[in-house]
Amino acid sequence: MLQFIPAFSISLLALGTQHSGDADGDGKEELAIGAPFENIESRGADDAGVVHILYGASTGLTASGNQLWSQDSSGVTGTPEDGDNFGHALAWGDFNGDGYDDLAIGAPGENTLAGAVHVLYGSSDGLTATGSDLWMQGSGGLLGSAESWDLFGYALAAGDVNEDGYQDLVIGVPGQDVSGFEDAGAVHVILGSSGGLDDFGNWIYNLDSPLVEGSPDDYQQFGYCLAMGDFDANGQMDVAVGVPGYTVGGDADAGAVSVLMFGSGDLWPLWTQDRGTVLDSAEPGDQFGLALAVGDFNSDGYPDLAVGVPREDYGGDVDAGAVHAIFGSADGLSDAGNEFWTQDSYGISDSTEAGDLFGYALASGQFDYDAYFDLAVGVPNEDYAGFADAGVVHIINGDSGGLTSAGAQFWHQNSSGIVDSVEAGDKFGGALVTGQFDGGAGYADLAIGVYGETVGGDAGAGGVHVLMGSSLSGLTATGDKLWTQDTTGVLGSSEPGDYFGYSLPK
Secondary structure, three states: OOOOOOOHHHHHHHOOOOOOEEOOOOOEEEEEEEEEEEEEEHHOOOOOOOOEEEOOOOOEEEEEEEEEOOOOOOOOOOOOOOOOOOOOOOEEEEOOOOOOOOEEEEEEEEHHHHHHEEEEEEEOOOOEEEEEEOOOOOOOOOOOOOOOOOOOOEEEEEEEEOOHHHHHHHEEEEOOOOOOOOEEEEEEEEOOOOOOEEEEEEEEEOOOOOEEEEOOOOOOOEEEEEEEOOOOOOOEEEEEEEEEOEEEEEEOEEEEEEEEEEOOOOOEEEEOOOOOOOOOOOOOOOOOOOOEEEEEHHHHOOOOOEEEEEOOEEOOOOHHHHHHHHEEEOOOOEEEEEEEEEOOOOOOOOOOOOOOOOOOOOEEEEEOOOOOHHHHHHEEHHHHHHOOOOEEEEEEEEEEEEEEEEEEEEOOOOOOOOOOOOOOOOEEEEEEEEEEOOOOOOOEEEEEEOOOEEEEEEEEOOEEEEOOOOOOOOEEEEOOOEEEOOOOOOOOOOOOOOOOEEEEOO
């Protein structure tokens, strides 16, 4: 992303937030939508997976020129097979520095769950398979070796970790065995170059790496999720790594977040609910670090980290969920002024209930025209209007003091202006990503995955809503559209269990 995008998106890249990409360089961002459980019937491959691309336009997303990608697409290396889950993870990044964004696509089920990552490159005509990459551990100069259940490509993120002007690809491998410990997990970094991603400079990190605080153990799942942000503003992007299976003080699956601080010679920190003055405390099964998002919530120039703890028990409600906000500084993330949010927090609509999973999905963006990043929190298992697991999304606004409930928004499929209505099992808010789909300067739009949506009688076919940002009030449902594989002009068709919208880019 260089000369072809507005200054607003450049600021987002510098701060490392999840965001959509501009594949054709027209200043309007595209939305990539994963349907990783789509069957490729022509190949007899169940759960092979596909990825849809909706292109941005002055009026927002459009079906015009939309693309449907799979391992059966011309020019894409590989063959669709049962359980590949192509599209399980997505990440945009300009890996060759040509001003067009490229798309990394995880297929963690490839080769008996060893996993693979495809990369499609952007051009003036949008995404193309010309020169596309296929990455697997131990292949073509990539470190490591492919083994069953590694889940290489389960999570993806992109950012410039070595300050050379090219974005690099970070790949989560949460099933990787490390030093004899099963599913301890690892992270690969593949560096960008003028020719695209280059295996000449690739690295592997895990909890047994010299600079990384902590130690490996069984089932930690280091690399389960990823987020990028230059937390100390030294010019090199850092990587926040979710480790939801980490044991803290004897509490199994309490969870942790490891922060790989590129350019820092200090020990790379491991954050838990028992670190320093972090609010609350580690408990068994919390899964701190199951979701991550980065944004400068207090507009001090240092990105901050939001950490989802969707299985946090709160107020006697099992798995009600919570979100922590940890703020950046010249020394990186700091526990000073950290925040703890639940659905019982002052000013937040609704209340905690068992099984809600508040914080299961997170995204950040400037939804209005102020200087502060706001936080979107997905609660896909929220029961609403009598419908189980219908799902809701909260918007918690940024402010000079951090996040604030002042002006907070509460969205669901019964909200005024939202197309469709609440139904059981919709999972509204199961995936989130921000983007500037109309190219408007100054505020972000929010795409909301509703992967359990029933379409034309097909349960779990899935859909995606898009709420547009506005200069004063933040997100608005004006012009909302429910995108599905049955939307006029969209390639493919809805089928039961496709889970269109299960994954959105990071």
